[in-house]
Amino acid sequence: MEELTNLFHGFAVALQPFNIGVMLLGIVLGVLIGVLPGLGGANGVAILLPLTFSMSPTSAIIMLSCIYWGALFGGAITSILFNIPGEPWSVATTFDGHPMAQQGKAGEALTAAFTSSFVGALFAVIMITLVAPLVAAFALKFGPAEQFSVYFLAFCSFVGMSKEPPFKTIAAMFIGFALAAVGLDQVTGQLRLTFGSETLLTGFDFLIAVIGLFGIGEILLSIEEGLQFKGGKAGINAKVVWQTWKELPRYWMTSLRSCVIGCWMGISPAGATPASFMSYGIAKRISKRGFNFGKGEIEGVVAPETAAHAAGTAALLPMLSLGVPGSPTAAVLLGGLLIWGLQPGPLLFIEQKEFVWGLIASMYLGNIFGLLVVLTCVPLFAAILRIPFSIIAPVILVICAIGAYTVHNSTFDVVMMLVFGVLGYILKKCDYPLAPMVLAIVLGDKAEENFRQSLLASQGSLGIFWSNGLVGSIMALGLFALFWPLIQDGLARFRAARTVS
């Protein structure tokens, strides 16, 4: 029960007054970020990252992860009240959440959404508490080849599982790798791909890319759609909350299923968005009231919200234990670890106990605080959404610019932010996924380093990636994930052929 002792130490760290303060600040900022268009979990954390440079790493990660929880909660508010998903993973919440609001049951829908989010997160945190140390202990034995195979698996799952065309995912991902390669070569110390430009010496910072791609790109998409907020009243009071809570246990099966889906999709880097859709789809198929889904069924709010929050939380498991983030926001947090001088991966659990367990304890507390904050402050956050876009848009642009500048105190980065923003807009319009690109920029150097070290050990033979059972099976799993759409297709055809004959 060493984990339990560690967890209690973690609570002692997280319950320090300063850490509670940053936790609350993080939650409130996070909900704001989740509510405002153009500011999402990933770029919100990226923008606020420089503000944490002066804090201790533990306080910093508590604040940033709480921003993440807040953003997960906040996405539901806009979906239900305004039919505008503040975050991609709350799209599925609009299907039943907004009809409920239109029927005057906004309070019930919001309570159900927040409570389900909380349940999903709690499930995932308990899973992290139990599983992460084991995975980390196991991963300690990993050499460069095994480490590379884990990256390989992560990136293959992206190609196989994303709903975008596979070659677009591949293009986006490898552009990320190429951008990561610019500048100083980590292994030989040689400069490459700088084309004589001094500003390219340090390479492309993923924080700039995140702020541009997700922040500016999102604003451009919103303005194109002619954004206008027309929403229902956000009436939520203790009575409604209590009544909804009495009703919710009826959907325990949906909840549990969504928790499992969420955790699975969160650990594999598919992420919260497909998890919420998948969970919604399955609930619709299985539920007795499935025919009524889309017309304001509370179960249709429970399923996607539980899965999205479980996935968002579970995405931190591979980040902490393997150094492979499961979502763009987790990737930004991982980048934060590197900036604070911590080496993400299994060694964290040995060398930075206070940090890891403080973070895990803060996940429990942060989600409890988050639930309280959103339940009590919904009208306030909804009021922010009524501020016209012509005021919000320039303010968000300015916030993004400040965030981009503070990363390296360079105005060139602000220019790059705008370039990434326009690129993000065009790529998004053409169905290129942005998440794998960001992940590749963050992990590019590490993946390359492990790849080259493996090849060095094997004198250039790719056979090293099949040299033992462990690395071989991870690589095989990766290939399986990569060709999953083809395998699925083949199976479907096989079945169809059988039923015909």
Next chain:
Amino acid sequence: MSNDLHDAARAGPSQRGAEAGVAIGTAVFALVIIGGSIKAGIGWGDEGPKAGFFPFYVGIAILIASAVNFFHGLAGPRGERFADWGQLRQVLSIVVPTAVYVAVMPWIGIYVSSALLIAFFMKRLGDYGWPLIGSIAVGMPLGTFMVFERWFLVPLPKGPVEYWLGF
């Protein structure tokens, strides 16, 4: 006649063209990466693979994916629009002022340029009264100043106005 006008407003670049264009763009990017990698050396050196080894194959992968995406894009459904001109004008109405904002930032500092950007947007897109514009355009940078320079001690770019005020 009114129908024509309506069509003209709905007109815009086709999705197929845009897809093909993006694929060409990624292909050019791939060629630049491949070229740069060859210059850095893609072979086997004293310490194993040379610096250009990894990015070279990354470039090849982008090139192959671009080719597939190019032909896929061209084979896409006819008549689908990337966006209509009106929408693109909206987007440009954000991009152009932001580009100016970014360009003047090193000269006049982030505070003054931010105030100008906010004021411009509020006048142009919302047509608010000057008192409201003034309060937000000045208030937001002022708040930023307090948070960054005073509480978190993170210096932001300043221009002549700030120096004149003695910062």
